[in-house]
Amino acid sequence: MHRLIITAMLAFAAIAASAQTVIEGTVADAQGKHVEAYVSVAPKGTGNILVFADTDAKGHYRLEFTTEADSVTVSASGLAIGSHTKQVANRSQRLDFCVKEQAMQLKEVTVRAQKIRQNGDTLSYLVGAYQQQGDRVIGDVLKHMPGIEVADNGGIKYNGKTIKKFYVEEMDLLQGRYGLATNNINASDVATVQVLEHHQPVKMLQDKELSDDVAINLKLKNSAKGTVAINTMLGGGAQQAGGWHIGKRPLTDSQAAIGQSPLWTAEVVGMYFAKRRQNMTLYKGNNTGDDVSKELTQHYSSVNSVSLYPFCPTGALMPNGSGLPQKRTFDNHSQILTMNHLEKPNKDTELGLNIAYYNDRIRREGSSVGDQFVSDDSRLLASEAMTSETKLNNLNIQGRYNRNAPNGFVANVLKVDTHWNSDRVDGLLASERTGTDPANYGNNRVRQHFDRPQLSVSNTFNTIRNIGKNTFDLHFSAGYAHRPNTLTVGVDSLLQGTSTAYTQDVNSHHIAASFNTSYAIRVGQRFRFSYGVSATANLHGIVTDLDGFTPPAEHAQLSNDLWYNTYCVALAQTYKYETPNFYIGLGLPLELYTQTLDDKIRNDQHGYTHLLFFPSLSANWSISRDLWLNAGANYSKTVGDPGGIYSGYIMSNYRAFQRSYVEQLRPRNAMVSVRFKLL
Amino acid sequence: MKQTLITTLILAALCGGAWAQPKVNGSAPTREKRGYNQRVAIDTAHVRVLYALNAKDIKDESTYLDLGKLEVGKQVWKYSSEFVYSSDLKVTEWVREKGYKGNVPKTAFIRGEKSDKWSELVYSDYTIRGKQLEEQACFPLWAERENSSYTEPWPLMQWTLANEQLSILGHRCQKATCRFRGRDFVAWFAADVPIKGGPWKFGGLPGLILKVSDVQNIYVWEAVAIEHGTYPIMQYPDKLYPKSTRKSVWQRQKKYNEDYRNAIGWTSLEGRPMPPKVRFEPLEKE
Numbered sequence: 023m024h025r026l027i028i029t030a031m032l033a034f035a036a037i038a039a040s041a042q043t044v045i046e047g048t049v050a051d052a053q054g055k056h057v058e059a060y061v062s063v064a065p066k067g068t069g070n071i072l073v074f075a076d077t078d079a080k081g082h083y084r085l086e087f088t089t090e091a092d093s094v095t096v097s098a099s100g101l102a103i104g105s106h107t108k109q110v111a112n113r114s115q116r117l118d119f120c121v122k123e124q125a126m127q128l129k130e131v132t133v134r135a136q137k138i139r140q141n142g143d144t145l146s147y148l149v150g151a152y153q154q155q156g157d158r159v160i161g162d163v164l165k166h167m168p169g170i171e172v173a174d175n176g177g178i179k180y181n182g183k184t185i186k187k188f189y190v191e192e193m194d195l196l197q198g199r200y201g202l203a204t205n206n207i208n209a210s211d212v213a214t215v216q217v218l219e220h221h222q223p224v225k226m227l228q229d230k231e232l233s234d235d236v237a238i239n240l241k242l243k244n245s246a247k248g249t250v251a252i253n254t255m256l257g258g259g260a261q262q263a264g265g266w267h268i269g270k271r272p273l274t275d276s277q278a279a280i281g282q283s284p285l286w287t288a289e290v291v292g293m294y295f296a297k298r299r300q301n302m303t304l305y306k307g308n309n310t311g312d313d314v315s316k317e318l319t320q321h322y323s324s325v326n327s328v329s330l331y332p333f334c335p336t337g338a339l340m341p342n343g344s345g346l347p348q349k350r351t352f353d354n355h356s357q358i359l360t361m362n363h364l365e366k367p368n369k370d371t372e373l374g375l376n377i378a379y380y381n382d383r384i385r386r387e388g389s390s391v392g393d394q395f396v397s398d399d400s401r402l403l404a405s406e407a408m409t410s411e412t413k414l415n416n417l418n419i420q421g422r423y424n425r426n427a428p429n430g431f432v433a434n435v436l437k438v439d440t441h442w443n444s445d446r447v448d449g450l451l452a453s454e455r456t457g458t459d460p461a462n463y464g465n466n467r468v469r470q471h472f473d474r475p476q477l478s479v480s481n482t483f484n485t486i487r488n489i490g491k492n493t494f495d496l497h498f499s500a501g502y503a504h505r506p507n508t509l510t511v512g513v514d515s516l517l518q519g520t521s522t523a524y525t526q527d528v529n530s531h532h533i534a535a536s537f538n539t540s541y542a543i544r545v546g547q548r549f550r551f552s553y554g555v556s557a558t559a560n561l562h563g564i565v566t567d568l569d570g571f572t573p574p575a576e577h578a579q580l581s582n583d584l585w586y587n588t589y590c591v592a593l594a595q596t597y598k599y600e601t602p603n604f605y606i607g608l609g610l611p612l613e614l615y616t617q618t619l620d621d622k623i624r625n626d627q628h629g630y631t632h633l634l635f636f637p638s639l640s641a642n643w644s645i646s647r648d649l650w651l652n653a654g655a656n657y658s659k660t661v662g663d664p665g666g667i668y669s670g671y672i673m674s675n676y677r678a679f680q681r682s683y684v685e686q687l688r689p690r691n692a693m694v695s696v697r698f699k700l701l
Numbered sequence: 702m703k704q705t706l707i708t709t710l711i712l713a714a715l716c717g718g719a720w721a722q723p724k725v726n727g728s729a730p731t732r733e734k735r736g737y738n739q740r741v742a743i744d745t746a747h748v749r750v751l752y753a754l755n756a757k758d759i760k761d762e763s764t765y766l767d768l769g770k771l772e773v774g775k776q777v778w779k780y781s782s783e784f785v786y787s788s789d790l791k792v793t794e795w796v797r798e799k800g801y802k803g804n805v806p807k808t809a810f811i812r813g814e815k816s817d818k819w820s821e822l823v824y825s826d827y828t829i830r831g832k833q834l835e836e837q838a839c840f841p842l843w844a845e846r847e848n849s850s851y852t853e854p855w856p857l858m859q860w861t862l863a864n865e866q867l868s869i870l871g872h873r874c875q876k877a878t879c880r881f882r883g884r885d886f887v888a889w890f891a892a893d894v895p896i897k898g899g900p901w902k903f904g905g906l907p908g909l910i911l912k913v914s915d916v917q918n919i920y921v922w923e924a925v926a927i928e929h930g931t932y933p934i935m936q937y938p939d940k941l942y943p944k945s946t947r948k949s950v951w952q953r954q955k956k957y958n959e960d961y962r963n964a965i966g967w968t969s970l971e972g973r974p975m976p977p978k979v980r981f982e983p984l985e986k987e
Contacts, residue, residue: 071862073862099907100895
């Protein structure tokens with residue numbers, strides 16, 4: 023009896039022993055690198071895992087199990103690779119997995135009655151956790167933070183939205199020129215980068231208006247606060263260079279190298295960040311092809327100042343650029359000097375001064391050659407070679423006073439912009455026919471000099487006050503711009519032995535003023551009505567004089583002296599209904615628009631007045647986190663502009679002389695548009 | 702005679718039942734000492750799993766002891782309390798709106814059943830980086846000076862897989878058991894979700910743990926939601942949680958759980974005796 027039992031047990035043991043299966047192998051990706059994964063085995067059908075094992079450092083795994091089933095399912099799974107399964111027979115074998123990264127597919131499920139919402143709107147990123155080897159300035163680390171994108175021109179977006187403010191320690195020192203901060207503040211001086219969503223910079227409006235804007239705030243480490251930090255950098259080099267000077271350099275010689283030697287680059291950056299005062303002053307210069315003016319790009323402006331555009335349709339023709347990267351083809355001598363200072367005398371008041379000076383001397387060269395086969399034995403050769411030198415001197419000064427208190431907001435910004443720029447272009451144009459019947463059509467030397475200084479001054483004042491529960495907004499901006507430009511062109515015809523010279527003087531003034539007030543009434547939590555009165559005036563004074571040109575018709579005018587003014591008084595009303603997910607707005611502005619033209623040469627005075635009505639409707643509905651519906655309709659008309667009102671000839675460039683005059687200024691077109699967007 | 706016997710038996714059963722509950726002892730700590738508004742983001746998670754701890758009614762979160770969340774990021778995983786985190790966000794916003802410099806009520810905005818009490822499972826944060834787990838342990842009111850952190854290797858449990866299955870949140874889950882630090886646990890994991898983690902320190906199973914409890918059901922975690930989105934994984938600053946060892950933190954947590962008042966040095970001004978020591982069932986018995 024005992025022997026029977028023992029034999030039976032041995033038999034079972036034998037069967038059990040032989041039923042143990044060993045499956046081993048590796049899990050690797052297409053390049054053969056090991057992947058973090060675990061491998062599990064289950065008998066086919068039930069899905070109940072028998073054993074599982076992690077892959078080791080080489081990607082190798084080993085599974086030992088016992089089962090009665092004929093075949094088993096072996097799965098390699100991991101966070102980065104998802105789940106890969108293979109069905110194999112239940113016997114010891116080697117099984118390798120070749121997997122690729124795939125996103126985890128998970129259904130979103132919830133069993134609770136309500137979902138928790140994230141309602142904080144400040145997100146802090148620890149700079150140390152995102153900094154990588156080789157990151158020197160904070161702009162390098164921003165590129166690694168999820169959600170933040172930095173474009174080539176330095177513009178920053180968060181989740182696709184352009185940021186509207188850039189603060190360092192909650193103060194906006196740079197007023198939109200935040201490239202200076204991202205390219206110069208050391209990453210090791212910043213503790214955290216905060217992203218402020220639904221940011222409302224005006225303290226008074228913080229509970230009143232839902233804002234969708236995003237802002238970024240840098241919080242510095244304590245060691246970087248209250249100390250003056252100065253960084254300097256100097257570099258030099260040499261390259262093969264040739265003589266280069268318009269007029270002296272032989273234009274037909276394409277062997278001599280151009281460019282400058284020696285090469286130099288220099289930077290001095292000073293920064294001071296304290297609780298009540300901030301300052302950033304820097305000087306950068308180089309002639310190695312780096313465009314330092316990019317750091318001065320103003321990505322947002324703190325106030326809506328009136329736009330000044332003095333009229334000047336004249337310009338010099340410049341050589342074309344190549345398609346190569348600018349750093350390799352930019353022959354420059356660029357310098358920027360900027361001083362930015364911010365004082366905070368008390369919690370709510372700020373005084374700021376921003377000065378930026380940019381100086382550059384850019385040389386360009388371009389040439390084009392055309393070779394046409396006219397017939398079997400003759401060709402038409404045309405060639406054009408141009409060299410140019412542009413001198414830029416831009417000075418921009420902005421002075422600002424801000425009082426941002428919970429009970430009222432006042433801002434005043436004074437801007438002065440001066441440019442004294444000029445272009446000098448030297449060109450050689452030749453055209454001839456070769457072959458059996460040679461002919462020389464022309465060999466002209468064209469020299470252009472365009473002197474284009476400009477001055478603009480503007481002042482903008484803005485105040486927002488509370489009247490009971492409602493807000494009153496007043497905005498006044500006035501500015502003056504002057505542009506006295508001269509284009510001189512000399513054309514020497516080597517074939518005919520003649521020389522002609524043209525001079526075009528354009529002296530234009532633009533005076534602009536804009537005044538608007540609005541009064542917003544809140545009815546309940548969701549309705550907002552606003553009414554406003556606005557007035558704008560644009561005065562263009564245009565004096566031009568053309569010399570050396572023989573017009574086709576007799577008694578044609580070669581000069582202009584006119585004032586073209588537009589005045590507009592408008593009554594605006596908007597009605598808005600807003601909930602966190604839905605917005606609908608209706609605008610019904612009514613405008614009285616007057617245009618006057620006073621032509622002093624022809625002794626002509628016209629005036630036209632129109633009454634315009636531009637209704638508009640827009641609606642926005644957030645159906646879910648990722649789906650929006652956007653619809654709108656509006657009606658508008660455009661009326662004439664100064665481009666169509668001058669009767670004396672103006673040389674646009676040495677190839678084009680034009681005049682244009684439209685008998686009557688009347689509405690050109692009316693437009694109705696309806697749009698619908700599903701995102 | 703029979704009646705008294707039955708009554709005694711019933712009372713004993715009730716008391717026995719009561720004793721089996723972990724008494725959440727101690728008062729909730731002050732949020733400033735915890736560093737409630739000094740968290741920084743250390744990684745970003747795209748999946749988040751929410752667990753109800755000791756829920757009386759799984760559909761009603763006011764009956765939960767805590768709502769914990771497991772955030773799965775690329776390099777960092779973290780289990781922490783969502784009730785505590787969302788109340789911190791609300792307090793931050795409230796303070797900013799009102800400009801209030803004084804004290805916000807300690808238990809303002811905290812949800813759940815025993816919102817004024819402390820439990821180390823609610824107030825500790827567990828961060829997993831690769832094969833290391835770091836616990837940032839916060840201690841109750843008047844004991845915040847004890848706040849410390851420690852690291853230990855992870856995962857620690859040796860699981861035995863069983864054949865039973867259960868459906869949780871639409872996933873088919875398999876049963877697994879283990880004995881960990883003096884307690885037996887039963888876990889249900891979903892093999893089709895390739896996350897080897899779970900609530901608290903649980904992990905190491907070939908799937909996401911959706912329900913885990915000890916065999917006496919003193920501590921029960923059950924998943925109530927799996928969510929997608931972009932969740933920044935936030936962590937308290939290191940300087941508020943100096944380094945210590947697991948044993949030291951565990952002993953102190955046990956001390957504050959069993960006899961809170963003695964541990965903080967409380968004495969009655971009226972000469973009343975101390976309340977008796979509570980019979981506390983710690984999750985880790987050793």
